[in-house]
Every structure is written in structure tokens, then in C-alpha cells.
Amino acid sequence: MSDGYDIVVVGAGPAGMSAATAAVAQGASVLLLDEGAGPGGQIYRAVTTTPLADRAVLGADYWKGAAIAAAFAGSGATYQPGATVWHLDAERRVGFSVDGQARLVQAGQVVMATGAQERPFPIAGWTLPGVLTAGAAQTLLKAQGLAATGRVVLAGCGPLLWLLAAQSVAAGRPPSLILDTTPRGNWGRALPYLPSFLATPYARKGLALMARVRRAVPIVSGVTELAIEGEVRAERVVYRRGTGAPVTVQVDHVLLHQGVTPNLNLPAAAGCALDWNEAQACFQPRTDEWGATSLPGLFLAGDGAGIAGAEAASSRGTLAGLAAAAALGRISERARDSLAAPVRARLTRQSRGRAFLDALYRPAGVFRRAAEEALACRCEEVTGRTLRETAERLQVSGPNQMKTFLRCGMGPCQGRLCGLTVTEVIAEARGVSPAEVGYYRLRSPVKPLTVAEFASLSNTEEERLAVERG
Incomplete structure (x- = not known):
């Protein structure tokens, strides 16, 4: 090299x-x-x-x-x-x-x-053993040929949720239940983009895929509340539709997903x-x-x-x-543009209908912001309640200030599993857009690095100092 x-x-x-x-x-x-x-x-x-x-x-x-x-x-x-x-x-x-x-x-x-x-899904019990993201379950299926067995519940929204369900059905391991958290109001916001979406091959593929899943798996739509319970692992899922009574389902595995x-x-x-x-x-x-x-x-x-x-x-x-x-x-730029022309035409076709998917599967705010008893920051074990109370009482300006109070974003994941959650909770507490709150100020190393690894660098002292300064 x-x-x-x-x-x-x-x-x-x-x-x-x-x-x-x-x-x-x-x-x-x-x-x-x-x-x-x-x-x-x-x-x-x-x-x-x-x-x-x-x-x-x-x-x-x-x-x-x-x-x-x-x-x-x-x-x-x-x-x-x-x-x-x-x-x-x-x-x-x-x-x-x-x-x-x-x-x-x-x-x-x-x-x-x-x-x-995958987007964080900070509900109560999402850190219990037996709970995976849909992406993790799909990785096991692709790389090892393994699928979850027993009473498996898929919960959330988005194309990947339906794709994993269809792949599990094809593998002979259909989930026991799908709890669809897609907000009902999203359909009205997505409707103006429906004609362009129907003109794409994604519409036909998606409808056929969903039809296969619906024939094989019970589906509960309009889920507005969701929690996972268990003493030492996931044992139950409790959900609610609108103002209806809570429903409890016994589970062995829960696969969560609400977009990427x-x-x-x-x-x-x-x-x-x-x-x-x-x-x-x-x-x-x-x-x-x-x-x-x-x-x-x-x-x-x-x-x-x-x-x-x-x-x-x-x-x-x-x-x-x-x-x-x-x-x-x-x-030359001229050659670049000539080579890019057919690629851009293809990209235009591939991107058509994206607005419909974005509007339809935009996750509900209640699932984007941490539940009171849920761990918002898994690395530092900060609950949604603590995060919300700190944001409101101390009028925290943004996630970087929140670090000084609660250490959110300072663990091994470097904010990957809490960044959006922290921003949206602060935005809600301040009554402003997440754009105004901003995101974590990140520095190198962006992945955990041991002292031994750093010491193994054969580069000059000047280059090492440059890395240390980020």
C-alpha cells in the first residue's frame, strides 16, 4: 500500500x-x-x-x-x-x-x-436483550443465513420494515406480527406526490411486496404508543392505537425500524x-x-x-x-460532463417518487423523541425524562452544551444512537426547529482507537499532532 x-x-x-x-x-x-x-x-x-x-x-x-x-x-x-x-x-x-x-x-x-x-427508536425497553433493529436482523440473514425464530414482532415504519418482512416470509420464518407506526396523517401529506410515485417501478414492486407480506403476517396499523417490557430480556410488547386500550403481546424477539x-x-x-x-x-x-x-x-x-x-x-x-x-x-470538465450525462438521466429516474416515500414514512414525533423512561443516550444511560428536564430547566441551547451537563454523545457510539434524539428533544423544549438547535460538534477519532493503535503510526510527529488536533 x-x-x-x-x-x-x-x-x-x-x-x-x-x-x-x-x-x-x-x-x-x-x-x-x-x-x-x-x-x-x-x-x-x-x-x-x-x-x-x-x-x-x-x-x-x-x-x-x-x-x-x-x-x-x-x-x-x-x-x-x-x-x-x-x-x-x-x-x-x-x-x-x-x-x-x-x-x-x-x-x-x-x-x-x-x-x-438506522434512525434511533428510543422507546421503553429498546435496550433489552432480544431487541434488534431491522437492519441488524437483515445483516444476519444476508451474511449468516440466520433469521429470528419464535414469536417475532416487527415494529415501526418504512420500506426496510416491509422488505425484511418479505425476506423473512421467503426464508420460511415469517414474523408473528407487524406493528405499523406510520402516522395516519402522513397519507394526506404524501398524496400530492402519489402520481409521480405510481409512474416508477418502485410502486409496482412495493405493492407486490406488501401484498405478499399481508397474506402471511397479521398487521396492526395506526400504532401510536409502543413499549417493550421484560425482566432480563424482551418478553412483552405493549401498544396502543389512537385512544384505544393498551394491548399486550408476548414476544421472543422485537425488530425495530423507523427509517434511515x-x-x-x-x-x-x-x-x-x-x-x-x-x-x-x-x-x-x-x-x-x-x-x-x-x-x-x-x-x-x-x-x-x-x-x-x-x-x-x-x-x-x-x-x-x-x-x-x-x-x-x-x-477535462467537458469530458466529465459528457460521461455524466447518461448517469444523471438514470439518477433522475431513480429519484422519482422519493418525495412520496419521504412524506409517507416520516416517523411520528413521539417515536423520534425519547420516551420518559427510555434511554435516550445508551452509552451514558441518560433517560428521556432526564434529557427533557435538563433541556427545560437549564434552557440548553444545543447538543454540545448538553454534553457538559449529561455527557450525551461522549460514549463509544460518538452520538450515532442519540444525536437526532437529543437535538429534537432540545428543539421541542425551546419551541424551535432542529435546524436552529444544530448537531454535535464532532472530532477525530470518529471510531474508538486504542493507544497501541495510535502508537503504531509510523508517520512523523508533526502528522501525529495534526491528528490529535483533529
Whole structure:
């Protein structure tokens, strides 16, 4: 491995693989760093190694990732799996660790394809053993061929919830019950976008998928309250619909999901500007049509720049790869634009109907803000009640001030599981928009780094100090 590359790509999902493939094709030297053991990212997890022999279980859309992975494998890019990226700065130095050994590489340009993460779902009991996110359950299915057994309840809203349910049915392990928390009022807000959504292939696929699930699984819609109970693990789910009486269901496993949000930690720690996306109720890095961020030489591609789905992520990765190569002078802007034209046309088709999904599956505020007895910050064990009382009594201005009072966001997850929750609770207490409250001020390292790893750096003292300063 070299000490420097024209382009360093972070993340081997559809956006990262496509960015690397496009950039190498224009003559750039490319290093792709990924935490996974193989290419695919979250959406195409284990696409080259999955033990599932029946292709119908994961569906045709999953196997589209195989072609992207094959193109990347043949591109000539340097690929480093099992790499934890913990540092990125405005000078485009990238710090990462592999097998306990840390190193820094210098990039001419950086494409971050860090993807999405599941939105926090801070209800009572969400930290009990037996409770997983839908994404975690899907990872087990893709990578190990394992599906939850016994009395399994899926709860929440969003396309991934229905996709996992359909995959579980196809695997012969249908869930016992689906508790749909989609707010009824969302249908009215989504209706103006319905015609454009119906014109896409996603509508036909989605309706067929939901029909298969409905034939196999009981569904309770309009759920407005939700809690998980148990002494040492999840044993019961208690839910309510509107003003109806609470209903208790015995469970063995609960799978929670209420959408995905951009993974912000690396771009935010590097200093990239963030914007509040009201439609998707989350923060996302500020980018232009090529994925360029507010910092020169740093690009974002895929769902890390705003949620749009796997197919759109691949197209956005290609655009970012072309733009990064052009910024280095490997191709002219005219050639970049010519190569990008068919990709942009494809991206327009892939993005059509997104507004309908955003409006329909925007999670209810009650589930985005922590319940009183729920852990809002899991690392520091701060409850929703404590968070809310502190925000109201002390008139906390934002999540960075909240850190000084309650240590929220200072644990191993670096705010990934509480960032949006803390912001929205403070915004509610102050009666302002989350955009005014803002997000955590993040610094390197963005992933846990041992002293031994840091000491293993073979770089100069000046470079080590630069990393320490973030």
C-alpha cells in the first residue's frame, strides 16, 4: 500500500464501489477502505459470500449488487477490507486501522461513501436483550443465513420494515406480527406526490411486496404508543392505537425500524457543513450536484449525502468519482460532463417518487423523541425524562452544551444512537426547529482507537499532532 493516492474512497457500498470504478477508469490511483469483510456495504451485505443459495429469499434487487461488485473487482482499485477509518481532515489525510495497526495516507481527493444508519427508536425497553433493529436482523440473514425464530414482532415504519418482512416470509420464518407506526396523517401529506410515485417501478414492486407480506403476517396499523417490557430480556410488547386500550403481546424477539438517516460522523468531524432536511427529519452534509462538500477535495456519495436508495447511490457514486478525477486533472470538465450525462438521466429516474416515500414514512414525533423512561443516550444511560428536564430547566441551547451537563454523545457510539434524539428533544423544549438547535460538534477519532493503535503510526510527529488536533 502506498502512502498516498489520487483518490481515497471510504465505504464499499454501491456508492463507494461505483465511485472507485469510475475514477480508476479515468486514470486515477484509488484506494478503497471499508470496515466490512467484503464489498457490498449494508444494502448489498455479503453479496459475494452470502450462504443463502435460494436467490429468491433476498430478492432480485439485492442481486443487482453483484454486478456492481464485479465491476469494482475488475477495476484495478486498491481495496482494503477490515479497515476502520477514524480520521479525516481538511488536508485530506485519512487515518485508519487494520488488525490493530494504524496508519495515515494522503489523498488528492476523498470520496466518502459512508452510507446510512438506522434512525434511533428510543422507546421503553429498546435496550433489552432480544431487541434488534431491522437492519441488524437483515445483516444476519444476508451474511449468516440466520433469521429470528419464535414469536417475532416487527415494529415501526418504512420500506426496510416491509422488505425484511418479505425476506423473512421467503426464508420460511415469517414474523408473528407487524406493528405499523406510520402516522395516519402522513397519507394526506404524501398524496400530492402519489402520481409521480405510481409512474416508477418502485410502486409496482412495493405493492407486490406488501401484498405478499399481508397474506402471511397479521398487521396492526395506526400504532401510536409502543413499549417493550421484560425482566432480563424482551418478553412483552405493549401498544396502543389512537385512544384505544393498551394491548399486550408476548414476544421472543422485537425488530425495530423507523427509517434511515445519513451517517454523519466522518464528514462532520472533518468539518463539512450540515443542513437540516425537514422532509426526512434529519441532518445531512451540504453537497452540490457532484457530491462536493463545503470543504475542497472532499466529496460525499450515496445515502451519506441524503437518503435516496441503493440504485441512486450507485449513480451518485459514479458522479462523485468522475468529479474527483476531473478535480485532479485526469479528465477535462467537458469530458466529465459528457460521461455524466447518461448517469444523471438514470439518477433522475431513480429519484422519482422519493418525495412520496419521504412524506409517507416520516416517523411520528413521539417515536423520534425519547420516551420518559427510555434511554435516550445508551452509552451514558441518560433517560428521556432526564434529557427533557435538563433541556427545560437549564434552557440548553444545543447538543454540545448538553454534553457538559449529561455527557450525551461522549460514549463509544460518538452520538450515532442519540444525536437526532437529543437535538429534537432540545428543539421541542425551546419551541424551535432542529435546524436552529444544530448537531454535535464532532472530532477525530470518529471510531474508538486504542493507544497501541495510535502508537503504531509510523508517520512523523508533526502528522501525529495534526491528528490529535483533529
